[in-house]
Amino acid sequence: MSGYGDRETSDTTTSGNYSEEGKKFREFLNSLPRANRMKDVEDYVTTSTFRTFSNRWNFTPEQDEKLPAQVSQPNRLNLPVSYTMSDISVKDFMRDAADLACRAIAQDKLGHHDVAVYFYRESISLLNRTRSELHRLQQEADEQHASVINERILSIETRTQEYQKRINDLEIISKRKLEEEIENSKKSGDELELERAKFLVSQALEEDESGNDDEAVKLYTEAVQLCLEAVRCKLRFKRDGKIDANMARQIESLAKQALDRAEVIKGVRGASISGNSNNASQTPEFSRMQASSGIDDDEDGSVSSIDPKKALVVSGKGGYTEDEKRVLLSTSRVNGVDYLPFMQVDLQEKFAFQLPFSDRNGLLALSPKQQKNFARWARPSEIWSNPRMFERIDCFSIKQTIVSDCSVVASLSISALYEKRFGKKLITPIIYPQNKSGVPVYNPCGKYLVKLNVNGVWRKVIIDDLLPVGKHGELLCSYSNNKGELWVSLLEKAYLKVMGGYDFPGSNSNIDLHALTGWIPERVSINGKESHSEFNKEKTFQKMHSRLHKGDVLITVATGEMTTQEEERTGLVSTHAYAVLDIQERLGVRLFLLKNPWSHVRWKGNYSELDVVHWTDEMKREFKYDPNSASMFDNGVFWIDYDSLIHFYDVIYMSWNPSLFSYTTCVHRTWDAGCGPVKDVYNIGENPQYRLEVKSQSSSAIWCVLSRHITELEDFKNNREYITLLVYDTDGKRVYYPHDPPPIIDGVRINSPHYLCKIILPSAVHKRYTLVVSQYEKMKTIHYTLRAYSSCPFSLQEIKNPYNPCYQMTLKSALNGHTMLVELRGPKIYDVGFDIMCSNVVDVKAPGFFTKKSSGPFRPGFVILECENLPSGVYNIIRQHSSQIVKGHLF
Structure with a gap:
């Protein structure tokens, strides 16, 4: 041969x-x-x-x-x-x-x-x-x-x-x-110190150029210490014949330059250092803007690197209310770890250290399969001689191992293919540190920040670079077949850290891609059992075929439950996610190119590499595919016809580019379990409701995404909260009966964290709709984010309850000098507060007279207000309007 x-x-x-x-x-x-x-x-x-x-x-x-x-x-x-x-x-x-x-x-x-x-x-x-x-x-x-x-x-x-x-x-x-x-x-300890010294100097230079003098001096000093140590090590290497003296002189020169620059900063700028380094300390307000992972409109209508001038227009106010900030803060703690919202100041995160960085939250929990083969935790420098963040972005190089996160790996695959196919940044910009060009770089100090869209906003996730290694030196996590390429393993580690560790219960690509890219999740049930409408085979194909090639959508498909015999017969894996790499319609045949995240085990049916019937010479030429060559090695990539796909797969997951829309806004709220009846059978009057006002000059679309915040692994693993959105054409007024009038969109309640509702306007219109958040059973308090995207101007406002409970107290004595103590109690998980207003008093000149007095900032579970020297009269005690308040006895 x-x-x-x-x-x-x-x-x-x-x-x-x-x-x-x-x-x-x-x-x-x-x-x-x-x-x-x-x-x-x-x-x-x-x-x-x-x-x-x-x-x-x-x-x-x-x-x-x-x-x-x-x-x-x-x-x-x-x-x-x-x-x-x-x-x-x-x-x-x-x-x-x-x-x-x-x-x-x-x-x-x-x-x-x-x-x-x-x-x-x-x-x-x-x-x-x-x-x-x-x-x-x-x-x-x-x-x-x-x-x-x-x-x-x-x-x-x-x-x-x-x-x-x-x-x-x-x-x-x-x-x-x-x-x-x-x-x-493997590199020696001295070589690793040398790498860290170079990285410290590069980080110091960036801080210096940005005017962050305090941080620059600190990094220069640390770099000098490591450089001098590296020089001594290199001189030892010289005696061993490993490294020449020229390299040692270069490192010594680097140390001298770093020291000189640090001294210049100290001497020239002196005490002004602190004043000149405040550029990064100014934290902007939260924005309702769809926080981008690096995507927005390009001139050709596709997606490109983010340009602030071309960002989606925010409808309504840009900043968040205090209530919304409390919601985002309360859901920052996920599985016992705090993940704070990502802000501009986080771009100044320190990544350079003299010693290798270790995550203060400890090592990630391993799955049982990992534990069985586990040998040690290792850093990239202990596994490869030349680790790097990227070799080349390629979907075919991504491989899942024994962690049950097929949907995550499938999501990484189609994101990588998107970047390669369209030449646009999508998933790579969420990794830090980055160089001046915004490209993530390998950090020999071992610290990384990954930006993930979790619980309503982009949040920062800090990880170290320790990876699980098996008894024979193999990686026990997902990785790239490109030797030394890190981005796959690091993104998986960051995402699974939020999810509680490598012992991952499984997910779907809607959830994963929303976290990784912020794209809009849509779930299409093929069998129709979980959809309010029947599966439209023709319309769905045309939509996927057209939009995939324009870069408007990322697609994965998932199988349902299959027997072992069915798996063996078909070559498919039960309850498994597959990345959709391509969709073609040629010679009257509709084919999908799929990738198994395992990088092996392929479809055995029509149009597989085993099929000698359908792969005619004409088909081979048209699709540039040789079954004989494909059969020589199984990389998990295969063609499958559309009819077979809809027969053997259960769900299609589509994630849509937000840049398809021009306007957006969002709200973050809490829905108390005790607010309203348990089921929405007869009364939805106390459900959260929003007025959506649309002013369209032509046909347009508004997509609303309801996302439930999840803070515990058990909640994610056994999600029993079924949520949906109902849409009523009631001029934006509060709705009380669930079916009177009937909703124009009656959403199906699903136990997924995300629910997408599409409102299509066929012509120019000025309307007010009522959006109602609904659950199957209100068993527990939920936090949620409602985000709307629109191709036309719109506004989204919460419909306030005008009938807020008011408690009245009358002091009837003819004398002034009354003392009143008001207590408001509730479960400590709720923030409570109230106002007291004087309605009709005898003596407005009394020392204790006031028009309105508040109990102060919301407090968890208990708040009091003591008033002295009150005049006789009528006082109204009003519970403050807050989604945090639990309904119940006030005194």
């Missing part, structure tokens, strides 16, 4: 014999009456075909020199999904098993061990299916033929054991090679 993957061979004799054997078998089979097929087929197979391959498979796993020098490529049979067990299945399985075994042996001989292992495993899978079918035939055969079949079964078991043993041997060889590579690539 001429090289890896080359299928040409000079062993034409064996190949020809096999082809003739197959032809003879089919002629023989067609000549048999149906009643005689079972017996005669088994006689033929066991005496001819299997024996032919048994002779060709004469291979001792422990001795590579016994591998055949050349291996022919027998003809393969297509195994469509609808294939059923029959008399011919034994012969077909054995023939394909032989085909795969030949490939395994050939790749084994060439030293392509990973490829060989794949083919050995596939051959074993088919041999096991052959054995199962032979067991069935054995039960139906007479005693004589049952004995012959049993011999064949034993022979298959022997062959299977040999292949499995060879797989084990090759895995050991591969792991040893990996361990050797890791050991050889």
Whole structure:
């Protein structure tokens, strides 16, 4: 063979014999009456075909020199999904098993061990299916033929054991090679100090140029200390012949320059340092703007790097109210860790340290599968000789391992493909530190900040670079096949830190992509069981096909529950997410290009690499696809037709680019469990309601996303809160009856953190709608964010309850000098407060007279107000309007 993957061979004799054997078998089979097929087929197979391959498979796993020098490529049979067990299945399985075994042996001989292992495993899978079918035939055969079949079964078991043993041997060889590579690539402690010194200097220069003198001096000083230590180390290396003196002089010069610059700053600017370093300390107000991860409109209508001048227009006030800030603060603590909103000042986060950074929150919890194979936590510099943040952004290099986060990896894959396909930044800008060009960089000091959209706003997540490593040096987290590339592992670690650790309960791509990109989540149920409308096959395809190629949407699909037999038959994985890489419609055929996050295990049905029926020469040319080449190695990428997709998959997850809209705003609120009835069967008058006013000059659309804040892993794992949005055409007035008038959009209550409601305006209109937040059962208090996107100007305002409870107290004495103490109590999880207003008093000149007095700032669960020297009269006690207040007894 001429090289890896080359299928040409000079062993034409064996190949020809096999082809003739197959032809003879089919002629023989067609000549048999149906009643005689079972017996005669088994006689033929066991005496001819299997024996032919048994002779060709004469291979001792422990001795590579016994591998055949050349291996022919027998003809393969297509195994469509609808294939059923029959008399011919034994012969077909054995023939394909032989085909795969030949490939395994050939790749084994060439030293392509990973490829060989794949083919050995596939051959074993088919041999096991052959054995199962032979067991069935054995039960139906007479005693004589049952004995012959049993011999064949034993022979298959022997062959299977040999292949499995060879797989084990090759895995050991591969792991040893990996361990050797890791050991050889490790850097010494002195080299790591040198890297950190260079990074300190680069960070000091950036702070210096930004005018942050205090921080610059500090970093210069730390850099000098590390540089001097590195110089001493390099001089030692020089004696060992490892590093030349020229490099040592460069580092010494770098230290001198850093020291000189620090002295200049101290001497020239002196006491003004502190005054000149306040640029980064000015924290802007929170904004209702869709905080971007680096996306916005470009001139061609696609998505590009963020340009503040082209940001979405915020409807209403830009700043948040005190109530909203309390909501965002209360949901900052997720799984016991605080994740504060990301603000401009966080761009000045310190990333350079003399010692490697370790996360103060500790190591992430490992999953049971990780614990079984875990050996140690390692930094990138201990795994690769040249770690870097990016080698190249490529969806095909991303690989999931034993962490059950397929949707996260699928989300990373389609985000990477988006950046590569459109040349626009989407997911990479959320990683810090970054260089002057805004490109994330490797930090030898080990600290990173990742910006994630969690619980209503973008929040900062601090992580270190410690990664879980297995007993044979393999990474136990998702990673990039590009050696030393870090971004995949770091983004996964940051996201899973928020989610409680690597022991991840699973998610979906709507949730993941919303956190990673801020794009608008839409869930489309294919089977229609969870949707208020039937699945529109044609409309959905046209929308996905058109929008995907414009860069307007990211798509994943997910399977439902499948039996082991269905998984084996189809090649699909139960309850598993797949990235949609491409959608094509050519020659009247609609195909989807999908990627399994595992980077192996592919679809076996129509238009798979096994399908020799549908992949005609014309189709191959049109799609530039060669099934034979694709079958040489399984990377988890496959074509599947649209009909098969909607048959075997349950859900389509689409995430839409916010730049499709021109206007946006949001509100953050709390809905108390005790407010209103438990169920919205008869009364929705006390549900949170909002007035949406739209002024459209032409056809337009308003999308509203209701997002429930989640702060505990158990809540995320077993989400029992079913939320939705109802839309009424009631001129923006409060609605009390759920079906009078009937809603124009009656949302289905789902237990997902995000619910999307689309309001389509076919023509120019000026209307006021009422949006009602609804739950299936109000069992617990929830915090939520309601964000609206619109292609036309609009306003979104909370509909206040005009009938706020008012308690009246009358002091009837003719004398002044009354004393009154008012207490308001409630569960401590709620912030409470009230106002007292003088309504009608006898003496306005009394020392204790006031028009209005407040209990002060909201307090958790308990607040009092003591008033002295009050004049006689009437006093109104009014509970303050706040979503934080629990309804109940006030005194």
